[in-house]
Amino acid sequence: MTTAPRKGTRVRPAPTLEEVAARAGVSRATASRVLRGDAKVSDHARDAVHAAAQAISYVPNLAARTLVTGRSDSIAFLVEETEERMFADPFFLGMLRSAQEAVAVAGLQLVFTVVNRAEDRQRFLAYAAGGHVDGVLLLSLHGRDRLPQRLEALGVPTVLSGRPLSGRRRLWYVDADNVAGGRLATNHLLESGRRHVATVTGPLDMCAGQDRLAGYRSAVEAAGRDLDESLVSIGDFTQAGGHAATLALLERRPDVDAIFAASDLAAFGVVRALRETGRRVGDDVTVIGFDDIPEAAEQSPALTTVRQPIPALGTTMTRLLLDRIEGRDDLPRRTVLPVQLVLRQTA
Secondary structure (H helix, E strand, O other): OOOOOOOOOOOOOOOOHHHHHHHHOOOHHHHHHHHHOOOOOOHHHHHHHHHHHHHOOOOOOHHHHHHHHOOOOEEEEEEOOOHHHHHHOHHHHHHHHHHHHHHHHOOOEEEEEEOOOHHHHHHHHHHHHOOOOOEEEEEOOOOOOOHHHHHHHOOOOEEEEOOOOOOHHHOEEEEEOHHHHHHHHHHHHHHOOOOOEEEEOOOOOOHHHHHHHHHHHHHHHHOOOOOOHHHEEOOOOOHHHHHHHHHHHHHHOOOOOEEEEOOHHHHHHHHHHHHHOOOOEOOOEEEEEEEOOHHHHHOOOOOEEEEOOHHHHHHHHHHHHHHHHOOOOOOOOEEEEOOEEEOOOOO
16 A cells, blocks of 8 residues: 555645745735734735735745744633633623734734642643743732733743733733723712712732722712712622622612613623512612623613723733734733713612
């Protein structure tokens, strides 16, 4: 038995980058930048290169490119939560979807992982140190965890989702304007005539939890009201956390007539607790959440909430990371995107 090709058969060599460039009428360098997802090319060149690559079925030789560039052509999407928490929260899934789209446009791979134990962090640090990823998108950082600093020290560019609680002058991050969002929600509740406006916070070891609470307090003070800490109930970003925090709140302050919850999932728990205690949502007690996940509009009554631009957050983070990997040194370390109040039936 022989594995030699039959006489007369010819195997066509794989299309090359040079062929793509020639067919598109651009230089090899321009074709390479387009296929890497570099934004610094004209729309005409981008369209021509993609059309040429498709016409001749060009596929980048990632193995060869890795040998030449020393890169893995992979980006890590790292979430510091349990898998259960990650997959239960539509925020993370929305971020993952937009990051995947941006990475795919750049012709790279996205490696998804979750870490929630010290050994998980050590394992990932070893993986990153081995050159398996070119950069890291890091979400849900808690407390003063120094994982991003350790990655940067290894030479692995890292971009955070949310303001870090330590080292922010030396780290890059993209965030929603959580303080403004907390202020928007609380102002609306106060201006609608509610007398006892409470908040169910997010986790206070995270910037989003702290900043949304700061927005609540800012609005209460601006309205000329005294800050009443009995109206602040510490929760988290889950339904269970929102439910438990609301029951504790109502136990000490049964006169509450409005609640700003620091996430939509927490707001769902708030609504359940209000119903269990015989209160009419939207009448006896108005409720506002934060995020505007798809399920918010599907609730009955539909949830009034603060919309943060989840797709834009994921895309902005990814583009910033790709620019850092390319060595750009003119990039902002802090990017904050605006939020908006979405009025529905609960407030």
